[in-house]
Amino acid sequence: MSAKTIGIIQVKGGAGRSTVATNLAGELSKQGKTVLIDCDMPQGTSASWFAVREQAGKAGNLIADTATDHRELVAKVEKYKDAAFIVLDGPPRIAELTKAILILADLCLVPIGASKAEIWATSDILDMLAEAKKVKPIHVRMLWTRYRPQTKLAQNLTALVKDELGLTALGTSLGMRVGYMEALGEGLTVAEMADASAKIEVSFLASEIQKLMR
Numbered sequence: 001m002s003a004k005t006i007g008i009i010q011v012k013g014g015a016g017r018s019t020v021a022t023n024l025a026g027e028l029s030k031q032g033k034t035v036l037i038d039c040d041m042p043q044g045t046s047a048s049w050f051a052v053r054e055q056a057g058k059a060g061n062l063i064a065d066t067a068t069d070h071r072e073l074v075a076k077v078e079k080y081k082d083a084a085f086i087v088l089d090g091p092p093r094i095a096e097l098t099k100a101i102l103i104l105a106d107l108c109l110v111p112i113g114a115s116k117a118e119i120w121a122t123s124d125i126l127d128m129l130a131e132a133k134k135v136k137p138i139h140v141r142m143l144w145t146r147y148r149p150q151t152k153l154a155q156n157l158t159a160l161v162k163d164e165l166g167l168t169a170l171g172t173s174l175g176m177r178v179g180y181m182e183a184l185g186e187g188l189t190v191a192e193m194a195d196a197s198a199k200i201e202v203s204f205l206a207s208e209i210q211k212l213m214r
């Protein structure tokens with residue numbers, strides 16, 4: 001069995017890719033060997049997060065690696081094929097690496113941080129998606145991050161995404177929580193902090209994506 005691979009892609013910087021990648025990787029590692037590959041070097045947010053985690057003796061079943069171009073990424077995904085899960089934190093641009101992530105992943109998540117700018121940026125991914133779909137079927141889901149369901153903006157954006165992008169959103173969305181910011185710097189998942197609501201959403205996220213990859 002080869003590792004279930006999840007790619008996190010978004011061309012808009014700061015949309016929440018590394019937040020999704022680190023939380024998902026940490027949560028999935030409770031089930032088995034998980035590899036978090038940071039494809040956003042030299043920034044390396046996920047790699048730094050893991051370094052802090054490892055330093056604190058909390059790596060558990062999780063390991064981290066990096067890939068600076070698509071060839072290296074292909075080689076690393078092959079190298080770790082015996083893992084249960086591989087999570088790929090993508091770069092904030094349309095690059096060969098992003099295309100490689102689309103093709104290598106069993107499921108790609110596109111985080112959108114509930115702002116119009118991110119919806120505009122996401123429309124830039126659509127051409128690449130269409131290209132990649134010529135190679136193989138691609139499974140993509142949008143994931144709301146910093147989501148505040150009670151706001152009018154959130155409701156309007158939900159409609160816009162469906163009509164303009166034609167992308168399906170995951171049922172799970174990540175709320176706007178200070179816990180995500182705190183967890184990132186401490187090498188933890190938000191589920192490992194004392195935040196019950198966040199714990200539930202991260203666990204829902206992990207189970208929803210696993211159902212989609214079956």
Ligand SMILES: Nc1ncnc2c1ncn2[C@@H]1O[C@H](COP(=O)(O)OP(=O)(O)OP(=O)(O)O)[C@@H](O)[C@H]1O
Pocket residue numbers: 010012013014015016017018019020040043045092145146147174175176177178180181182184
């Ligand atoms: N759901 C959330 N609630 C609150 N803050 C969040 C949430 N998601 C992300 N953030 C914060 O927003 C900032 C950007 O998030 P993150 O680093 O995950 O984005 P990114 O897309 O990986 O950005 P970059 O382009 O810098 O790699 C971080 O400070 C992070 O803690």
Ligand SMILES: [Mg+2]
Pocket residue numbers: 017018019040045046
């Ligand atoms: Mg990042």
